[in-house]
Amino acid sequence: MRELVPDLLKLAQMAKAHQLNFTVDAEEADRLELSLDVIGAVFSDPSLAGWDGFGLAIQAYQKRAPQVIDYIDDLCKRNGRRMMVRLVKGAYWDTEVKRAQERGLDDYPVWTRKPATDLSYLVCAAQMLSKRERIFPQFATHNALTVSMILELAGADRTGFEFQRLHGMGEALYNNLLSGNERIACRIYAPVGGYRDLLAYLVRRLLENGANSSFVAVAGDKNVPIANLLERPVERLGIDQGKSVRHNQIPMPLALYGERKNSAGFEFGHRESLEELIASLAGQTAKVDAAPLVPGRRAGGGRSCPVAGRPQPGRRNRAYAAVADVDRALPRAARDLPVVEDAGRGARPARQDRRPVGSQSRPAAGAAVRRSWQDADDGIAEIREAVDFCRYYAAQARKLFGEAEAMPARPARATGFGAGAGVCLHLAVEFSLAIFSAGFGRARRRQCRRRQARAADAAHRL
Ligand SMILES: Cc1cc2nc3c(=O)[nH]c(=O)nc-3n(C[C@H](O)[C@H](O)[C@H](O)COP(=O)(O)OP(=O)(O)OC[C@H]3O[C@@H](n4cnc5c(N)ncnc54)[C@H](O)[C@@H]3O)c2cc1C
Numbered sequence: 001m002r003e004l005v006p007d008l009l010k011l012a013q014m015a016k017a018h019q020l021n022f023t024v025d026a027e028e029a030d031r032l033e034l035s036l037d038v039i040g041a042v043f044s045d046p047s048l049a050g051w052d053g054f055g056l057a058i059q060a061y062q063k064r065a066p067q068v069i070d071y072i073d074d075l076c077k078r079n080g081r082r083m084m085v086r087l088v089k090g091a092y093w094d095t096e097v098k099r100a101q102e103r104g105l106d107d108y109p110v111w112t113r114k115p116a117t118d119l120s121y122l123v124c125a126a127q128m129l130s131k132r133e134r135i136f137p138q139f140a141t142h143n144a145l146t147v148s149m150i151l152e153l154a155g156a157d158r159t160g161f162e163f164q165r166l167h168g169m170g171e172a173l174y175n176n177l178l179s180g181n182e183r184i185a186c187r188i189y190a191p192v193g194g195y196r197d198l199l200a201y202l203v204r205r206l207l208e209n210g211a212n213s214s215f216v217a218v219a220g221d222k223n224v225p226i227a228n229l230l231e232r233p234v235e236r237l238g239i240d241q242g243k244s245v246r247h248n249q250i251p252m253p254l255a256l257y258g259e260r261k262n263s264a265g266f267e268f269g270h271r272e273s274l275e276e277l278i279a280s281l282a283g284q285t286a287k288v289d290a291a292p293l294v295p296g297r298r299a300g301g302g303r304s305c306p307v308a309g310r311p312q313p314g315r316r317n318r319a320y321a322a323v324a325d326v327d328r329a330l331p332r333a334a335r336d337l338p339v340v341e342d343a344g345r346g347a348r349p350a351r352q353d354r355r356p357v358g359s360q361s362r363p364a365a366g367a368a369v370r371r372s373w374q375d376a377d378d379g380i381a382e383i384r385e386a387v388d389f390c391r392y393y394a395a396q397a398r399k400l401f402g403e404a405e406a407m408p409a410r411p412a413r414a415t416g417f418g419a420g421a422g423v424c425l426h427l428a429v430e431f432s433l434a435i436f437s438a439g440f441g442r443a444r445r446r447q448c449r450r451r452q453a454r455a456a457d458a459a460h461r462l
Contacts, residue, residue: 005041012042016051023086026057029096029109030269032064036071044079055084060121061093061110069127076134086138086164087124089117091204101253104265104384112247114213118146118233125150129161137161138187142170143215145230147177158183260395263387266380277376290318292325295332299325326423333421385434
């Protein structure tokens with residue numbers, strides 16, 4: 001806010017001085033809350049009083065679009081000024097879907113079926129038309145059906161709003177529309193800049209126009225009957241016929257991997273989650289040392305050194321295990337093996353870490369970040385990787401060892417259990433938790449036999 005608000009304000013003041021309109025584009029969903037804060041601060045600045053040229057773009061594919069319109073309307077009311085609002089469907093649909101999956105979010109920030117976005121656009125359009133006193137609606141679309149339905153929504157009153165198109169697109173549509181309707185206006189958005197600045201813009205247009213869901217692409221396909229182009233979004237959605245508003249080929253982000261659950265992640269663009277994370281990090285002030293635990297009590301007869309890297313409150317020393325620690329740990333592990341091999345008890349340590357991170361357990365995310373001693377983003381990524389390893393090997397164990405099987409390492413006894421106790425040498429400094437979990441998970445998978453299938457079941461629920 002300290003950096004962006006003054007820069008944006010300066011640009012807005014220049015636009016005002018030249019009596020130009022000035023619109024802040026809409027970008028990725030995780031920037032929405034921050035954008036609204038910046039826009040709110042700039043718009044409310046007294047130096048912009050008496051100028052109605054300030055505006056922003058709102059994306060109808062975002063599920064929060066109607067709430068954003070209400071927020072802007074309220075902002076205008078509080079400042080006694082009008083704002084220009086460009087309504088678009090949204091240019092980053094694929095990115096939003098992929099990102100939500102990668103981040104292990106609870107749900108997608110965008111609709112996953114095209115007619116849902118089309119319908120959302122119309123709902124937002126009606127909302128904006130009803131607020132024309134404070135909002136100047138700018139409908140940016142190249143979809144002829146969307147344009148016609150907006151005109152239908154506006155009815156006889158075709159003042160106080162405009163259409164927008166991109167330079168080089170929608171020419172035929174708007175030439176046709178404007179030639180018979182004097183009171184309808186269409187502004188043309190022409191990007192300016194060098195090749196480097198415009199490349200991303202051009203690539204987005206290429207992707208958009210090539211997509212088989214795009215109106216422009218479908219309208220250009222002679223095999224698609226006109227009746228299909230004119231099917232209204234509500235009919236295409238088919239909610240009354242029992243169809244889901246969700247795309248049936250796009251699983252929820254946490255169900256991405258089918259047989260095993262995706263690890264729950266964290267949305268830094270969600271203000272509430274971020275504030276909880278920061279508070280939970282600030283609340284953890286106790287100093288901690290890293291050391292091997294044998295068996296559950298501090299060991300570490302090896303070298304000890306300060307933790308390297310960025311200084312962080314709470315981090316102190318780390319101690320390495322010595323051969324003597326291994327000598328103590330191995331017999332103990334062998335003794336406890338039957339206990340570990342017992343399905344229910346073997347699964348218990350795994351259950352303790354059941355939800356290390358995720359929007360459901362934000363304070364736990366703070367603990368996880370601090371434990372991994374990294375930046376929040378890296379820390380959460382590492383914990384998620386560790387969880388994914390555990391779940392992956394649990395799923396593998398269930399698949400491969402659901403049935404009893406003799407182990408070559410213990411042919412004489414052929415008990416149907418694993419290869420026995422072992423030492424997992426763990427040398428990683430970076431991403432140590434994830435790498436440890438990978439080695440440990442592999443070892444656990446090897447131990448899984450017959451009764452362990454139940455343990456794997458439990459681990460699978462992590
Ligand atoms: C003047 C102007 C300014 C623009 N400024 C911005 C901006 O600031 N920010 C921005 O993000 N975009 C911006 N856009 C691009 C805009 O968001 C759309 O990508 C583009 O206009 C295509 O929408 P349409 O109504 O013309 O076409 P249509 O073909 O009717 O719609 C295509 C759109 O539908 C949506 N969609 C496609 N598949 C699915 C699916 N499976 N589930 C849900 N939704 C789906 C996507 O949003 C896709 O872009 C701008 C467009 C114009 C004309």
